[in-house]
Amino acid sequence: MSDGPLPFGKLAFCQRDYREFACSKATYEWLAGGAMTTLDEIPVTLQIVDICVGGHNVWVKIWANTTKGETWVQPALRSAAT
Numbered sequence: 001m002s003d004g005p006l007p008f009g010k011l012a013f014c015q016r017d018y019r020e021f022a023c024s025k026a027t028y029e030w031l032a033g034g035a036m037t038t039l040d041e042i043p044v045t046l047q048i049v050d051i052c053v054g055g056h057n058v059w060v061k062i063w064a065n066t067t068k069g070e071t072w073v074q075p076a077l078r079s080a081a082t
Contacts, residue, residue: 002054012057019062020049028058039064 005024006012014021023031032046043065050059 001052001057005056022057022059
C-alpha cells in the first residue's frame with residue numbers, strides 16, 4: 001500500500017459488510033465522480049477517511065443517501081431507500 005498506487009480500478013480490503021475499502025486516488029476520483037453511485041440499489045456517497053502511508057492510496061467509507069441523511073449502508077436500508 002505504501003510502495004505505490006494500486007492499479008486503476010482495483011479495490012483492496014473490501015467487503016460489502018465493511019462499508020470501507022482502499023484504492024488509489026485516481027480510482028477514488030473515478031468512483032466518486034459517478035462510477036459508483038449505488039450499492040445494492042441504494043444511492044451512496046463516498047468519503048475519503050484516511051490517506052495511506054506514502055500518499056498513493058486512500059481508505060474510503062461508503063455512506064447511504066436516505067431521506068434521513070447520510071448513514072452507514074445497512075441491509076435494512078434497502079426497504080427504506082426505495
